[in-house]
Amino acid sequence: MGDDTTKLIPEVSVIGSVQYGSTEKEEDRITNVTADVDVVVPRTGGLGTIGAIFNVISSVLGGGILSFPYAFAAAGILNGIFSTLILSVFAYAALIIIILTYETFAKEKADSYQSVVRAVFGRGMELFMILSIALYSFGSCIAFLVIIGDQFVPIIQEFLGYDAWYASRWFIISTTTLVIVLPLCLMKEINRLKYSSFLATAMVYYFALMVIYFALMGTVDDTGAQTEPLIDNTVPIASEWNWKFSLQYFQSIPIICFAFQCHLSIIPIYKAMKDASPKRAAGISCIALINCTALYVLVGLFGYLTFFCLTQSDVLLNYDESNVAVIICRAGMGLVSCFAYPILNFVARLAINDFILWFAPVFSISIENEKIEQCNIRFYAITLIVTISAAAMAIFVPTINAVVSLLGSIFAVCFIFVFPGLFLIKLRNAKSYIKYSKILLVVGLFYIFFGIAMGAISLTLSVYNDIQFLLSGNVLPPC
Numbered sequence: 001m002g003d004d005t006t007k008l009i010p011e012v013s014v015i016g017s018v019q020y021g022s023t024e025k026e027e028d029r030i031t032n033v034t035a036d037v038d039v040v041v042p043r044t045g046g047l048g049t050i051g052a053i054f055n056v057i058s059s060v061l062g063g064g065i066l067s068f069p070y071a072f073a074a075a076g077i078l079n080g081i082f083s084t085l086i087l088s089v090f091a092y093a094a095l096i097i098i099i100l101t102y103e104t105f106a107k108e109k110a111d112s113y114q115s116v117v118r119a120v121f122g123r124g125m126e127l128f129m130i131l132s133i134a135l136y137s138f139g140s141c142i143a144f145l146v147i148i149g150d151q152f153v154p155i156i157q158e159f160l161g162y163d164a165w166y167a168s169r170w171f172i173i174s175t176t177t178l179v180i181v182l183p184l185c186l187m188k189e190i191n192r193l194k195y196s197s198f199l200a201t202a203m204v205y206y207f208a209l210m211v212i213y214f215a216l217m218g219t220v221d222d223t224g225a226q227t228e229p230l231i232d233n234t235v236p237i238a239s240e241w242n243w244k245f246s247l248q249y250f251q252s253i254p255i256i257c258f259a260f261q262c263h264l265s266i267i268p269i270y271k272a273m274k275d276a277s278p279k280r281a282a283g284i285s286c287i288a289l290i291n292c293t294a295l296y297v298l299v300g301l302f303g304y305l306t307f308f309c310l311t312q313s314d315v316l317l318n319y320d321e322s323n324v325a326v327i328i329c330r331a332g333m334g335l336v337s338c339f340a341y342p343i344l345n346f347v348a349r350l351a352i353n354d355f356i357l358w359f360a361p362v363f364s365i366s367i368e369n370e371k372i373e374q375c376n377i378r379f380y381a382i383t384l385i386v387t388i389s390a391a392a393m394a395i396f397v398p399t400i401n402a403v404v405s406l407l408g409s410i411f412a413v414c415f416i417f418v419f420p421g422l423f424l425i426k427l428r429n430a431k432s433y434i435k436y437s438k439i440l441l442v443v444g445l446f447y448i449f450f451g452i453a454m455g456a457i458s459l460t461l462s463v464y465n466d467i468q469f470l471l472s473g474n475v476l477p478p479c
Helices: 049-060 063-075 077-105 113-121 123-160 169-185 191-217 235-240 247-260 263-272 278-310 324-359 376-396 400-427 431-472
Strands: 029-033 038-042
Touching: 049 191, 049 263, 049 278, 063 077, 063 123, 063 191, 063 247, 063 278, 063 324, 063 400, 077 113, 077 247, 077 263, 077 278, 077 400, 077 431, 113 123, 113 263, 113 400, 123 169, 123 324, 123 376, 123 400, 169 324, 169 376, 191 278, 191 324, 235 278, 247 278, 247 400, 247 431, 263 278, 263 400, 324 376, 400 431
Parallel strands: none
Antiparallel strands: 029 038
């Protein structure tokens, strides 16, 4: 999970977090993301320090955290810790870059990441941003449904039997989508879902404490075998504490990038702050990201030291299905995903609507009601298409990593590296930063090329792993 406090978005993340502001007419709303998802709530105009920190945390934390033990298994302990720390610094710097760009070029005409891009680079780049947000949020919708399947299937099978047709993955995902998720998506006002951010954040902390406890005290895995309690045997810690260099390392990068993606939410949060300033935002973001980074490292470390190379992309699948603590965690994460999904669907719907509005003048099409809530045909058509197609794809996705790897290596890299790098290059021409022109150019180019290179390698490996699954039917182990 994942952007934040929102990344579960809103970037829960339960998977990730995402915020999207479609027009300046919506300046009276901000997005409070949790679990990789952004929740649109009324702007108060005086968001205090604690509230701002919580908003950023809820934008970052989300479903991406479920895959951190898998990321550490792929990267190795030292590489995993090092990569998490380094990418958290890059993510933090990107937040500050976005805020400085907003203050310099777009303070009076932007209320979202997308509108900052429009103010700085024009409508052409805005179209690219709209498409990126639409695809990212649609992919996150798929990821949420995969999580719902991962969490609810073992619970249903545990209580109702493994062979029952109603315990199958396709039936549970389809039924949950039609009975719970779709009705929530059909609400035109989603303010009432904002309290799901508290549930999402609470479940992430519960999950982290559970992972640490079972690593220290030992537990039963999904095969019925007893794991080695670290409190009695520290040999595994010492033996695994080494650098690991292999191509599998790049499996961890998109997972970590996805987990830190909260950047789509930072402008609405910043505009809602009391006495907002780049310096104050830097302090708030620093505290929030330190908190999230500590959680990610602890979950990644102790989750991996519990199951080692048998760690699955959703570590909850490694635990015994009859364990009460695990059942509670699965039920909580599943419910959080159900309530977070409509927010991502809302984001995708706004982006697709803006895409339609962007091209309408090109084809001389007159659209009377620009806001999608005012046009029932567009509202229901887009909602149904996104929800049904996401559910159909989620049924056939083998693991959450298959989705997170693609989202992290393409879109999270764009939001954290590519656009902030372009912003730095643009900032060097501003009067306030002219004396840092060369430094900003070098750092900006480094951000862009480092992000593209890292994303390209990770994307190639992700596609290769997906092809291997299609050919063999087996998910490749992380190490």
